[in-house]
Amino acid sequence: MTTFSTTGEGASLTSVSLGRKVKDRSIQGLVYLAFALAVVPLVAVLWTVVVNGLERLDPTFFQFSMNAVSGSDPGGGAYHAIVGTLQQVAICSAIAVPLSILTAIYLVEYAGGGRLGKIISFTVDVMMGIPSIVAGLFVLALWLLTLGFDYSGLAGALSLTILMIPTVTRAAEEMLKLVPNDLREASYALGVPRWRTVCFVVLPTALTGMVTGVMLAVARVMGETAPLLLTIFFTKAINNDPFNGPQASLPTFIWEQAADPNQNSIDRAWTGALVLIGIIMLLNLVARLVARRTAAKSR
C-alpha cells in the first residue's frame, strides 16, 4: 500500500500534529470569546439599568403620575404608566390568549393536514415576522383613521394582540403536539365526543406548557413600545379608563422621559426601565419555574 509521510507506522499516541492542535485550540478560544461577547452586553445593560434606576426607586415613583410635573422637576412618578401597562396587557391577553389557543387547537386537532390548516399555519408564520411598528400602523389605519375612535388603552391593546397571537399560537401548538395520541384514542374509545376529549383530556395535559408560553408572550408584549406610540399616544395624567382617551404605559413613559435632556427626566427613565425589566424578568422566571416543575413531574 502507498504510505504517507505524516502518519503510518511511526505515528504516536500522545499527540496529533501541532498545526491541528493549534487550530483546534484557537477555534475553542474564539468560541469561548463569542459567548463572553454575548454576556458582556447583558451584564452591561442590567448593571446600568439597576445602578441608574435605583436613583429614583422610591415610593413617590409608584404613587404619583407626571401630571403638572415638568421635565426639569424632581419627583413625579410612573403610577399612570404602570396602571396603563397593566390594563393594556390584560386586555391584550384577554383577546389574544383564547383566540390563539383555539387557533392552535384547530391546527393540531382539526386541520389534519388540510389546505385551510396549511394556509393558517403560513399566516401565523407571516404574523410572527410583522414588525411591531407595522402592527401599530395597522391599528392606526383601521381603528383610529377608518373607524374614527380616539387614542386609547384599548387601541394599544389591539396592536399588542397582533404581536401576541403568533407567539402564543406557536407555543400552544407545540404543547398540543406533545400530547400523546394514545391519550386521545383512549378517550374516543370510551365514547367521549371530540370536543370533550380536547377540553378535558388534551388541554389539561398541555396546560402547564401553555401557561409557560403565555407568560413568556405576556413578558414580550409588555416591553413593546413602537405600536403604543401610535395608538395610546401620550398623557402625563392618570387615566383609569382604557377605553377612552390617551393612556400612558411604562415603555412610552421611558421613551418620553429619555427624550428630555434633563437629568431628572433621565433618572425617571432609568427607574421606569428598572421597573419594566423587573416585571419582565419576574414573569420569565416564574414561567421557567412552571416549565421546570412540569418537566420534573412528567419524568
Add this chain to the structure above:
Amino acid sequence: MAKRIDISGLHAFYGAVHAIEDISMTIEPRSVTAFIGPSGCGKSTFLRTLNRMHEVIPGARVEGKVMLDDEDLYDASVDPVAVRRLVGMVFQRPNPFPTMSIYDNVAAGLKLNGVRRKSQLDDIVEESLKGANLWNEVKDRLGKPGAGLSGGQQQRLCIARAIAVQPQVLLMDEPCSALDPISTLAIEDLIDKLKAQYTIVIVTHNMQQAARVSDRTAFFNIAGTGKPGKLIEIDDTSKIFTNPDQKATEDYITGRFG
C-alpha cells in the same frame, strides 16, 4: 502494521451505571476476534472503549488498562484523537458524510492528517476503495454523493474511509445488522481479506457470522437487568462453538437463551 491489544481490569460506566465489569483479554494481531452475547451485555460498550469512543457520550468514563502493543490508551499523556487515528471504527448503520462525494468521504481522514497532494490522495483513495471491494462499482462516479449508494455499498465506503488512514486496528460494531444477506456476504469476504493486514474486532448478533469470519470468539453475558456485563470466556472460535468451557456459553450457542 497490525498491533496486539492487551486489556486488563477494564470497567466502563455511563454516569452512575456500571456497564461492564472487570474485563481482561488479549486480542491477537492479524486475526479476527468476534464478540457475541445477548443484547445489553456490554459488548458494543466494550468495543467503544478500545478507541476511546466510549467517553464521547456525556457522563461516560472508563477504568482499567488497554495496551496497544506497549502503550496504554488510557495513559494521561495520550490524546484520544491520536488513538482514534490508529484504531479505526465501522458502525452499525453506514454513516458516510452526507454532504461529501464518494471520493471526499474516503479522503476525509487523509486530509485531516495533512495529505494534500492530489496524486497521493488519488492513489490512496483508489487503493482503499479496492481494499474495500468497492472500486469497480464506483470508479466512474467518484464525484457523486456517498449517500446515493446502496446500504451495503455505503458500509463498504465506510470501511474504505476507515482503512484509508491505515489504522493498526479495525473495530466493527455489528457492521452487517442493517444490511441484506448479499451485502452481508460481501462484507464478510472483505473482513476475511482485511485480516491479513489488520487486527480486526467485530461485534455481532449473528452467531453464524461469528463462526464464519472469526478466529477467536469472546462471549459476554449479563447477570440480570441493571447488572454490569461480563466476559464469560474467550477462546478459539472452533472451540467456543463445539466445546466451550462454560455452561452459559454452551446454552447461548445452542440457543437455549439470548
Add this chain to the structure above:
Amino acid sequence: MTTETGVEARAGTRAGAAGTAMSTGRAGDRIFAGAARGSGITVLVIVAAIAAFLVWKAIPALRENEAGFLTTEEWNPNAQPPRFGIAQLAFGTALSSLLAMLMATPVAIGIALFISFYSPRRLASGLGYIVDLLAAVPSIVYGLWGLIFLAQHMDKVSGFLNAALGWFPLFGGDSPGKNSIFTGSVVLAIMILPIISSISREVFLQVPRPNIEAALALGATRWEMIRLSVLPYGRSGMIGASMLGLGRAMGETIAVAMVLTFVPGINWHILENGGSTFAANIANSFAEATETGRGALIASGLVLFVITLLVNMAARAVVARRKEFV
C-alpha cells in the same frame, strides 16, 4: 375588532362544518370545532386586513406626493405641497440591519457552538437561558442603554476606526460621531444575537449522532468534527437563522430611533451621525404628522412590511430546505 370578525367567521363556518367527516352530529362538537376553525380564520383575516388597510390608507397620501416615492431622499409630507420619498429610509434600514447581521452572525454561531459542543453538558440549558435573557430585555431598554451608555463609549471606538481605517469608504468621513448608523447596528446586533443563536442551536441539536461519531472515529479533533459533520449539515439552517435575524433587525424601531440622530440625506460614512430607518422614522415623526403625514408614514410602513415579509419567507424556505436532505 378582532372579536367582531371572529364572531362573523365563526357563524359562517358553523354551518359549513355540518355534514363533514369531523362532525359527529353532536351540537357540542360542532360548536367547538366551529370556534376553533373560526379563530384560525380570524387570524387569516387579520393578516389580510393589515395588508388591505395599509394600502388603503397609504393611497391618498401617495396621490398628493409631489416627489418620487421610491427615489426621493427628503421626507416632508407635512409641507404644502407634500414631498416625501423612502430612498434614505430604505438605505438606512438596509445598511444598519445588514451591518447588524454581519456582526451578530459569527458571534451567534460561536455561542451556539459553545453551548452545543464546548460547554459541560450540565450547564448547557443554563447557558442557553442566559442568552435567551438577552431577548427578554425590551427594545426600549436597549434604546435607553444605547443612547446614554453605549453611545458615549462608541465615541472613542468610532474615532479610532475612523483614524485607522478612514481610507475605507464606509469608515471615512470627517466627523465620526456617537449617534451613527454604526452605533445603531451594534445595538441591533446585540438584539438579534439570541434569535440567530437559538435557531442555530436547534439545527446543531439535529445533527445525526452517527455523523458526529463518524468524524470522531476517524481521528478528528473537536473543531475538525464540527467542520466535517456539523457545519455542512447545519449550513442552510444557519443561513436561514441569520436571515431571520436580518428581518428582525429591519423591523426594530425604538432602539434605533433613540440611538440615531436624524441628518437628512444618504450618507455612506457609517461612523458619522445621521441616518434613519423606516421604523425609526415612523416613531420619530408620528407625533407631529398631519393627515397626509400619517398616510405617508403608513405608506413607508407598508414598504417595510413587504420587505420584512420577503426576507422572512426566504429565511423560512432556506431553513426548511434542510429537511429535504439526509
